[in-house]
Amino acid sequence: MLLSLALGTALSAVVALAGTAPEAQAAITEKVVFASTRTTGTGVNNPTGDFEIFKMNPDGTGLRQLTTNKAHDYGPTLSPDKTKVSYMSHGEQTSNPEGDWEVYVMNASDGSAKRNLTHNGTDVDDYRPVFSPGGKKIAYESFGVQPSNLEGDDEVYVMRALDGSAKKNLSNNGVEVAGAEPVYDFDPAFSPSGDRIAYTSDGKQTSNPEGDAEVYRMNALDGSGKKNLSDNVAVYDASPAFSPEGKIIAYRSQGPQTSNLEGDAEVYRMNALDGSGQTNLTHNGAGVSDVYPFFSSDSTKVFYESNGVQNSNLEGDTEIYRMKTLDGTGKKNLTHNGLGVQDFIYPD
Numbered sequence: 001m002l003l004s005l006a007l008g009t010a011l012s013a014v015v016a017l018a019g020t021a022p023e024a025q026a027a028i029t030e031k032v033v034f035a036s037t038r039t040t041g042t043g044v045n046n047p048t049g050d051f052e053i054f055k056m057n058p059d060g061t062g063l064r065q066l067t068t069n070k071a072h073d074y075g076p077t078l079s080p081d082k083t084k085v086s087y088m089s090h091g092e093q094t095s096n097p098e099g100d101w102e103v104y105v106m107n108a109s110d111g112s113a114k115r116n117l118t119h120n121g122t123d124v125d126d127y128r129p130v131f132s133p134g135g136k137k138i139a140y141e142s143f144g145v146q147p148s149n150l151e152g153d154d155e156v157y158v159m160r161a162l163d164g165s166a167k168k169n170l171s172n173n174g175v176e177v178a179g180a181e182p183v184y185d186f187d188p189a190f191s192p193s194g195d196r197i198a199y200t201s202d203g204k205q206t207s208n209p210e211g212d213a214e215v216y217r218m219n220a221l222d223g224s225g226k227k228n229l230s231d232n233v234a235v236y237d238a239s240p241a242f243s244p245e246g247k248i249i250a251y252r253s254q255g256p257q258t259s260n261l262e263g264d265a266e267v268y269r270m271n272a273l274d275g276s277g278q279t280n281l282t283h284n285g286a287g288v289s290d291v292y293p294f295f296s297s298d299s300t301k302v303f304y305e306s307n308g309v310q311n312s313n314l315e316g317d318t319e320i321y322r323m324k325t326l327d328g329t330g331k332k333n334l335t336h337n338g339l340g341v342q343d344f345i346y347p348d
Contacts (some may be wrong), residue, residue: 017327031055031108032303032334033066033076033085035126037342051344053087055108058296058303058322060334066111069093073104074321074344075128077159081133083108086138086161088127092156101125103140105161114312117164120146126157128186132194132220136161137254139188139197139220143170150174153182156199158220170197170223173205181211191242191272195220198229198240198272215251217277229275232257237268239292243299247272250293250302250325253280262286267304269325281328283312290321300325305344306333318342 020118035056039046039310043063046052056063067073071091078085085108092099097117103126106114117138118126124144131138138161145152149171156171171185183203190197197220204211207228215230215237230237235255242249247271256263259280267282267290281302282290288308295302301322309316312333323331335343 021027031078032320033078033081033108035074035076035344036335036337038337044209053085053111058334060336064110065105066108067114068111071096071099077130078108079131080133081135084131084135084161084312085111086131088129095119098122101127103127103129103138103164105138117159117161118142118167119164120144128188129136130188130190131161131196132158133192134194138171139190141186141188142167148172150248151182153337154184154186156185156188156197156223170218170220171199171201171226172223172323173201173203185216187239189240189242190220191217191298192244192246198242200238200240201226201228210234212236213238215249215270217272229270229272230277230278241294242272243295244297245299248299248325250281252291252293253278259283265289265291266343267291267302267328269302281325282331283328295325296322302328303334312336318344320344 035051036054037049039049045068051074053067053073053076054065071089071093073089076085084105086105088101089104090101096102102116103118104116124146126142129138129140137158139158141154142157143154149155151174155169157167157169159167169323173183183205185201187200188197196217198217200213201216202213208214210233213236213276216227216228227303235257237253239252240249248269250269251332253268254265260266266280268280270278288310290304292304293302293304302325303322306321307318313319318336319333321333
């Protein structure tokens with residue numbers, strides 16, 4: 001049951017931003033990295049239409065393809081110094097003859113020097129990497145039986161970004177409630193200070209007796225101090241992202257609630273300290289799914305993925321948007337590629 005959730009999470013990609021200049025200079029100092037099935041366009045080399053990793057400026061210009069292979073490449077994230085991209089790859093290749101999910105790193109400038117960091121073999125899938133603020137560590141999800149995870153459920157790990165060594169299971173929840181299914185932990189995101197990790201936890205536990213998906217945070221060093229931030233009964237809360245100053249967490253919330261009577265997927269924000277001030281930012285109504293938010297470097301904008309017919313997307317395919325962090329106004333479709341082209345941040 002949760003394996004399909006884990007693999008669904010893996011079939012995706014994340015937008016990563018870097019730089020500190022205002023938006024007027026974004027084309028120079030910031031980049032957006034994402035996965036796309038596009039086969040045409042300037043600089044595109046993807047005749048098979050599989051998922052490849054691209055980068056662009058936040059206004060949609062300056063497109064460049066970083067991966068070109070027969071494997072599916074998803075989930076790119078930029079290192080803090082903007083020199084590396086970590087991502088996950090699925091499919092047989094020289095560096096992964098088993099073809100399972102593995103976490104890779106490559107040069108951000110041109111996609112060169114690709115390296116398999118996790119290399120866990122056939123029965124363990126590793127995906128959804130994110131860099132620590134200092135760039136020395138990568139947090140990621142790992143699914144499958146291994147010495148540090150005998151239940152084989154989804155857990156949040158960290159490792160060295162240089163070579164994939166010193167892997168550590170941080171969430172390590174196993175089966176917390178007797179007789180219940182295992183607890184699945186995924187969607188890691190470092191706080192700007194690097195001392196905390198926000199993540200999604202799905203399964204019955206003392207802090208979540210209902211067992212629905214909730215947004216948590218924990219100590220990034222050893223996984224201690226776990227706290228349920230979203231704490232919504234029967235509502236699916238997932239995909240947290242810290243704002244650059246660390247005060248706000250944006251996340252996905254799906255399920256009927258006062259701020260979302262239709263119960264479709266919407267992008268929310270909340271206080272990163274205690275989960276207070278939960279606010280629906282996208283509020284697009286039935287038929288539109290808004291997921292996987294990520295902040296601009298100055299915290300004023302939130303990038304997200306939107307799927308469904310709306311004035312800015314009459315075809316209703318998957319596109320990458322941005323909006324104001326404060327209230328969700330100023331929504332803009334950045335990719336606008338038309339029917340049949342899927343541009344993903346981190347879809348399921």
